[in-house]
Amino acid sequence: MSDQALSTFDRAREALDKKTRYVQDFPEKGVLFEDLTPVLGDAESFAAVVDAMAEAAEKLNAEIIGGLDARGFLLGSAVAYKLGLGVLAIRKKGKLPPPVVTQEYELEYGTAALELPSEGIDIAGKNIVLIDDVLATGGTLGAARKLIESCDGHVSGYVLAIEVPGLGGRDNLGARPVIVVRDPQ
Structure with missing residues (x-):
């Protein structure tokens, strides 16, 4: 990586370290939830994270940015705008008017589904970089890929x-590059 790339990622990591809010026992006992809402709400921190994510997406030859419902929309839209690309909103089931394409996936407590419109957006043959705030089990991102x-x-x-x-999140993502702005601590 160039010095510029390192400084971009260093600024983003610093922003994440300073602004991430940690909530113990949420959404269930034993889980330490990392809330990025304060990062998103601070202009300088948000810009630093978006800059690093945009740099990474560009290296992955993105033609379209796929943002996952809901914080992935915020980050993905900003990255797409910065790169001059379109954004594909990957929605939770029931949020889009028909016709839609649906992919179900397993959760630790049941099933869920993601959807895309089946018309109006042609993604055939396009390189899509998926963007979200957190990689945990990889179930949602894996379903988005499918x-x-x-x-x-x-x-x-x-x-x-x-x-x-x-949590083994990378195991659900297939043999695709995974770039994390702030690696696990």
């Missing part, structure tokens, strides 16, 4: 702000 592939799009990689260690 959803995009079912529409003949190509996921060229994943860009995340942070990763929760010990």
Whole structure:
């Protein structure tokens, strides 16, 4: 990486370290939740994280940015704008008008589904970089990859702000590059 790349990522890591809010026992006992809301709400921190994520997405040859519902929309939209690309909003089931393409996936407590519009956006053959705030189990990102592939799009990689260690998230993502702005501590 160039000095510029290192300084971009260093600024983003510093912003994440300073502004991330930690909430013990949320959403359930034994979980330390890393809330990026304060990062998103601070202009300088938000810009630092978006700059690093945009740099990573560019290295992955993004043609479209896929943002996952909901914080991935915020980060993905900003990254897409910075790179002059379109953004693909990957929605939770029931949030889009029909017709849609749906991909179900397993959660630790049941099932969920993601959807894309089945018309109006042509992603066939396009390199799509998936962006979200946190990589935990990788279930949602893995489902997003399958959803995009079912529409003949190509996921060229994943860009995340942070990763929760010990949950095996990368195992659900296939053999695609994963770039995390702040590596697990």
